[in-house]
Amino acid sequence: MKKHKLIFSLLVFNILIYSCGEHAIQYDDPLPSWNEGSTKQSIVDFVDEVTNEASPNYVNPKDRIATFDNDGTLWSEQPYYFQFQFALDRVKEMAADHPEWNDNPLFKTAIENDMNTVMKSGMKGLMEIIKTTHAGMTTAEFEQSVTDWINTAKHPKTNKRYTDMVFQPMLELLDYLRANGFKIYIVSGGGIEFMRPWTEEVYGIPPEQVIGSSIKVKFELREGTPVLVKLPELDFFDDKEGKPVAIHKFIGKKPVFACGNSDGDLQMMQWAASNTYKSFMLYLHHTDAEREWAYDRESHIGRLDKGLDEAIEQGWTIIDMKRDWNSIYPYSD
């Protein structure tokens, strides 16, 4: 009898563990690419605390909302936002049919491949290019053009696919949060339609949890078939003050965990910090010129200046990439 009971108990235990993935118990280090130290410890302590029902800071699973910036937070963004390259590749493809672009300073520099000037136009310039180059396409055509590009284009410095340049420690953090019942959203200044075709495969984040900038679309019936056609008009710019606005619109709850890397994420951090639940604000500081890039207060791309001051003042957690991460990209392991 005793032996049967033991076997039975073990089996039931295994069934309980394996039958519901979201409640799986993790014994191994869930964050192996993070060096031991205060940064990693503060993440683990926070997650332990808000998932412990006995804690006064316990967070109901339905309110475990985590928001992550994308460019420079989940993947690299240098020497310019990856979506820039996508848009410029489109401009060059289409330039022959658009002689009028030579009269537009932004497009002219793009055609001439003067990246430094284009970069200075920032995410706003990017959206300007996107909305012009993609007007008239259907959303399905745009999705296809993103998929084709993301499957073939290579980064000018590493010669890797762009989706290979996601941060291994962040992939682990996403998995760790999911295993602890968090629902993860991307909240990016980048285009919502540029991200959705690949975020599920790369990050495990489905389209409905991707928030970003967008251009307007119009519903049309084409020979009885409904399509959404892209218009040359910005719909929403999801950066800075736009991030809490979008979080409110799409989610309707404040995050308890917010992660970003630039001043464009500061208002999202402030929004999370104002949660009545205890919340966690995490900034990634790019400090590794050797393995990735080192930049902050003076950078045109991903500037981290006011955000760094406020993070220090408020005691938010700051990842020092060089010190805290023992691996950068999945391929570099």
Next chain:
Amino acid sequence: MKKHKLIFSLLVFNILIYSCGEHAIQYDDPLPSWNEGSTKQSIVDFVDEVTNEASPNYVNPKDRIATFDNDGTLWSEQPYYFQFQFALDRVKEMAADHPEWNDNPLFKTAIENDMNTVMKSGMKGLMEIIKTTHAGMTTAEFEQSVTDWINTAKHPKTNKRYTDMVFQPMLELLDYLRANGFKIYIVSGGGIEFMRPWTEEVYGIPPEQVIGSSIKVKFELREGTPVLVKLPELDFFDDKEGKPVAIHKFIGKKPVFACGNSDGDLQMMQWAASNTYKSFMLYLHHTDAEREWAYDRESHIGRLDKGLDEAIEQGWTIIDMKRDWNSIYPYSD
């Protein structure tokens, strides 16, 4: 030994069933308020088919997106949209401080309680009133005013709380779809912020799965605390062509199941019908003047005219409320 094995098997079976709610096996009729007949059968047949892995029309769980209109679909909408009453109650409360409203025909009729004229302004008029009466409030203040109203206001005809006037058969349908792995969204012409405070409790639909019309908001720091302040400007009108636009923006996938009751839902139906997966389009036809209301082609509220023609032409399923439902509201059981 045999006895042990049997007990063991039964226990494991129970554990497997009860440990993962989403895979629970349902033996009882999941739709008891639906009369037997072709409408109910078509719903059950569709769900059986798309959840059967052996079927050529199997739908991957991550793509089981269902979109439901709210007014007239999940709850009643007569003699005028319930949010109208909320807005008018606000207008009357605030009228003394706004003498200028007497010069605005829409507001004047509202203050004079001339509901017939106000009703003719439709959902657009409602949004006009909402954006004016709520400008300057923070989103948190607005949420509180909705909560206060929904907990106390009563319907002029039934004298029931508005949230008591949800359709019992639809509550069963939502549960049934969820039990079969569908992710349910509300896609309503009504205000997103008017619905979110109570949809989770009433329908089991969390805020992040509620899509609707909205007015613009602005991020502000008030003495260091971030707030979103409502502006007197429409952000998005989620009706007719707006519904597929919003579905694309918020979800990024086409529904496989769409349910509505008016011409305002027709484009959402067309969008679902164009899914590459087999999809199901369900119109509720209000045919029960005794237990609810009977209206369609000529109604100012919830007009169903073009939608009815197209539903018949395309062979979409049409609920005949009087014939198909043996119960209307939860309290009438």
